[in-house]
Amino acid sequence: MQPTRIRTKICGITRPEDALAAAEAGADAIGLVFYEPSPRSVSIEQARAIVSSVPAFVTVTGLFVNPDRMAVEQVLSRVPLDLLQFHGDEPQDFCQQFHRRWIKAVRVQLRSDIEQAFDSWSQASGLLVDAYDPQRYGGTGQRFDWSVIPEKRPMPLILAGGLEAGNVARAIRQVRPWGVDVSGGVEAFDIERGTALKGIKDAAKITEFLSEVNSVNQTD
Numbered sequence: 001m002q003p004t005r006i007r008t009k010i011c012g013i014t015r016p017e018d019a020l021a022a023a024e025a026g027a028d029a030i031g032l033v034f035y036e037p038s039p040r041s042v043s044i045e046q047a048r049a050i051v052s053s054v055p056a057f058v059t060v061t062g063l064f065v066n067p068d069r070m071a072v073e074q075v076l077s078r079v080p081l082d083l084l085q086f087h088g089d090e091p092q093d094f095c096q097q098f099h100r101r102w103i104k105a106v107r108v109q110l111r112s113d114i115e116q117a118f119d120s121w122s123q124a125s126g127l128l129v130d131a132y133d134p135q136r137y138g139g140t141g142q143r144f145d146w147s148v149i150p151e152k153r154p155m156p157l158i159l160a161g162g163l164e165a166g167n168v169a170r171a172i173r174q175v176r177p178w179g180v181d182v183s184g185g186v187e188a189f190d191i192e193r194g195t196a197l198k199g200i201k202d203a204a205k206i207t208e209f210l211s212e213v214n215s216v217n218q219t220d
């Protein structure tokens with residue numbers, strides 16, 4: 001499946017103003033993390049406030065890592081999510097049971113990780129490929145070797161892992177994904193402390209990231 005334009009998702013949103021900034025800058029989707037160990041985790045109340053600021057035609061994605069069924073159902077009963085993202089080791093039968101479209105994330109070390117994932121999660125609406133980290137499930141800011149990504153794809157492929165304005169155009173030209181997903185690469189930075197402000201997005205970085213994506217859309 002070859003897109004005429006690359007879809008974009010800004011993940012790890014924790015504030016309504018960041019969701020609005022992403023939508024206004026042209027993002028196709030935002031992501032809310034329902035995984036408590038993550039510094040970007042949101043409560044149900046926070047998620048409801050964020051969703052109410054999201055305009056029509058922007059997809060709200062709920063990200064889970066090895067949740068139990070009740071946890072997903074509880075979120076779905078209170079937060080109007082458009083899409084589910086399973087970022088752990090959830091089998092296909094688990095992902096399928098919520099009567100909601102879903103994508104599956106796979107943490108990549110080898111080409112075969114991706115090839116097997118296409119088979120194992122064949123009912124997914126897309127496969128998100130992210131960097132492997134032995135300690136963490138995602139949101140690590142790490143890239144992986146894009147050359148292992150197969151050209152033949154039976155479903156939309158979403159590239160993630162360490163993307164930012166400085167590398168996303170190159171990534172798109174090399175991988176030709178259906179879409180790209182970014183979290184840490186558009187976060188604010190605390191200059192005094194010298195650390196990223198996880199979960200707090202920088203509107204200028206979102207705009208820069210999306211204009212880099214658009215530069216490829218327009219030229220290629």
Ligand SMILES: O=C(O)c1ccccc1N[C@@H]1O[C@H](COP(=O)(O)O)[C@@H](O)[C@H]1O
Binds near residue numbers: 185
């Ligand atoms: O964002 C998180 O904290 C997170 C936690 C657990 C699983 C996934 C998580 N985020 C997803 O990770 C990828 C890559 O993020 P980054 O751009 O490298 O920071 C992305 O899909 C996030 O949605």
